[in-house]
Amino acid sequence: MLNITATYTDQYQLAMAQVYFQNGQRETTAVFDYFFRKLPFRNGYAIFAGLENLLEILEDLRFSDSDIDFLKKQEFSEEFIEYLRNFKFRGTIYSAKEGDLVFPTRPVLQVEATMIEAQIIETMLLNILNFQTLIATKASRMRLVAGDRTLLDFGLRRSQGAGGYYASRAAIIGGFNGTSNVIAGKDFEIPVSGTMAHSFIQSYDDELTAFRAFAKGRPHDCVLLVDTYDTLKSGLPHAIKVGKEMEQKGEKLAGIRLDSGDLAYLAKESRKMLDNAGLEYVKIAASNQLDEFVIKSLLEQQAPIDVFGVGTNLVTGSPDGALDGVYKLAESNGKPRLKISENLSKVTIPHKKQVYRLSDSEGHLVGADAMTMRSETRIDRMHDPMESLKSLAVEGCKMEALLHPVMIDGKRTEKPRSLEEISQYAKERLGTLPAEYKRFFNPHIYKVGISSKLKEERENLLNKYKI
Numbered sequence: 001m002l003n004i005t006a007t008y009t010d011q012y013q014l015a016m017a018q019v020y021f022q023n024g025q026r027e028t029t030a031v032f033d034y035f036f037r038k039l040p041f042r043n044g045y046a047i048f049a050g051l052e053n054l055l056e057i058l059e060d061l062r063f064s065d066s067d068i069d070f071l072k073k074q075e076f077s078e079e080f081i082e083y084l085r086n087f088k089f090r091g092t093i094y095s096a097k098e099g100d101l102v103f104p105t106r107p108v109l110q111v112e113a114t115m116i117e118a119q120i121i122e123t124m125l126l127n128i129l130n131f132q133t134l135i136a137t138k139a140s141r142m143r144l145v146a147g148d149r150t151l152l153d154f155g156l157r158r159s160q161g162a163g164g165y166y167a168s169r170a171a172i173i174g175g176f177n178g179t180s181n182v183i184a185g186k187d188f189e190i191p192v193s194g195t196m197a198h199s200f201i202q203s204y205d206d207e208l209t210a211f212r213a214f215a216k217g218r219p220h221d222c223v224l225l226v227d228t229y230d231t232l233k234s235g236l237p238h239a240i241k242v243g244k245e246m247e248q249k250g251e252k253l254a255g256i257r258l259d260s261g262d263l264a265y266l267a268k269e270s271r272k273m274l275d276n277a278g279l280e281y282v283k284i285a286a287s288n289q290l291d292e293f294v295i296k297s298l299l300e301q302q303a304p305i306d307v308f309g310v311g312t313n314l315v316t317g318s319p320d321g322a323l324d325g326v327y328k329l330a331e332s333n334g335k336p337r338l339k340i341s342e343n344l345s346k347v348t349i350p351h352k353k354q355v356y357r358l359s360d361s362e363g364h365l366v367g368a369d370a371m372t373m374r375s376e377t378r379i380d381r382m383h384d385p386m387e388s389l390k391s392l393a394v395e396g397c398k399m400e401a402l403l404h405p406v407m408i409d410g411k412r413t414e415k416p417r418s419l420e421e422i423s424q425y426a427k428e429r430l431g432t433l434p435a436e437y438k439r440f441f442n443p444h445i446y447k448v449g450i451s452s453k454l455k456e457e458r459e460n461l462l463n464k465y466k467i
């Protein structure tokens with residue numbers, strides 16, 4: 001994994017931390033909620049991703065010697081620098097499971113730590129969770145339309161800098177099968193695969209010679225790019241020739257890739273030509289600015305495409321550049337805290353909380369989560385957090401707690417989950433979500449309610465701070 005140290009933060013976190021340190025508030029405790037306010041892509045759900053990376057980094061988070069040297073040149077006191085030299089995150093984290101379905105305005109994760117620790121990790125936590133959750137969600141939309149066809153991430157070259165590294169991981173959580181990104185493949189144990197570039201074909205005097213050379217070098221995973229000169233008049237005939245030559249050697253051409261033009265038409269024509277030549281097993285891959293809408297359209301056109309290679313629109317989270325996940329103080333030194341806003345949706349919810357996913361007696365999701373004080377284990381009624389007169393009886397519903405202690409006093413509570421396990425979990429959870437939350441246009445809203453106790457606590461605080 002990329003080497004992230006404790007300076008992966010914003011300066012104001014350190015400035016605030018120094019003030020706590022100097023004012024004898026080193027042991028002041030905090031509870032922060034991580035949540036987002038708006039689903040990306042007008043989607044009906046998000047897939048939580050990035051947790052394993054976060055925990056791995058937190059367990060070993062330090063200021064390195066060079067970090068300390070750098071900070072010495074900034075405006076920090078010697079005593080505070082010494083404190084940072086010995087800094088370690090010793091906090092506790094309650095979190096949703098990575099790969100779970102998450103929805104706006106309810107905590108996805110809670111951090112309990114000293115105020116200093118909690119502030120120092122804020123930026124990094126947001127940076128990791130916001131990005132991977134965005135990309136996993138985008139990837140899952142493509143998985144929903146692609147059925148069981150292969151989805152490959154081709155995005156590293158188009159991503160916002162190093163973001164491509166984590167995008168490849170998040171794509172797998174969202175349901176992609178593999179990546180062209182070699183370092184992500186190595187670090188996260190993602191199946192790595194790829195085809196060939198136009199430059200390879202251009203570098204030879206003719207296409208056939210290029211194809212033959214590639215087939216010789218990659219006899220087991222040879223996918224030929226057929227659109228450099230003319231897909232149907234040149235690329236396909238040459239690929240078929242090489243495919244037949246490979247058969248003579250007891251080898252099999254793995255596939256062809258279409259990267260321009262009308263992908264549905266070209267895939268249909270290519271399939272016919274391959275089948276007529278007895279190359280029914282040769283797969284058709286397609287790429288070129290794909291996204292969930294293009295993939296859906298291609299499949300509606302019955303395009304016989306087996307593999308989709310997706311770059312830009314996956315790894316950039318296009319058209320949404322970021323998930324708006326935030327980190328808000330819910331308690332300090334054991335006292336509940338509130339942030340007031342003109343906009344009721346931005347008034348925070350105090351206290352250590354739990355989020356329960358509700359289902360009926362047969363185990364079907366009822367389309368609502370209930371937010372409670374962490375100490376509550378049962379509630380009969382939940383209230384709309386925005387409209388105080390609206391409430392809903394929930395007695396008889398099964399309540400599944402979503403937030404689990406994943407780190408206690410700086411140590412992880414469980415061994416790391418593999419990426420495969422996480423993506424399998426995401427698949428299962430998405431499988432339980434009714435179709436109306438998964439459609440692209442105007443999906444159902446997955447509701448949230450707060451318990452009577454939490455509502456009362458919030459109102460008391462609101463009254464206390466109201467001017």
Ligand SMILES: Nc1ncnc2c1ncn2[C@@H]1O[C@H](COP(=O)(O)OP(=O)(O)OP(=O)(O)O)[C@@H](O)[C@H]1O
Pocket residue numbers: 259260261262263264265287288289290294297298301
């Ligand atoms: N049959 C199709 N149905 C829907 N969208 C398609 C179809 N074929 C291609 N697309 C998508 O349309 C967009 C643009 O395709 P277009 O044919 O203009 O590609 P191009 O890069 O301009 O091709 P060329 O290299 O031939 O100029 C891409 O996002 C592509 O994935």
Ligand SMILES: O=P(O)(O)OC[C@H]1O[C@H](OP(=O)(O)OP(=O)(O)O)[C@H](O)[C@@H]1O
Pocket residue numbers: 154155157158196197198199259287288289290309310311312313
């Ligand atoms: O379109 P995207 O979804 O972003 O997918 C990745 C694109 O990157 C490659 O093109 P590029 O022109 O960079 O290289 P090439 O010469 O190998 O085609 C590939 O051929 C895809 O078209």
Ligand SMILES: O=C(O)c1cccnc1
Pocket residue numbers: 154155157180193194195196197257287309311
């Ligand atoms: O392997 C490929 O075909 C590939 C990899 C990265 C980007 N475009 C294509």
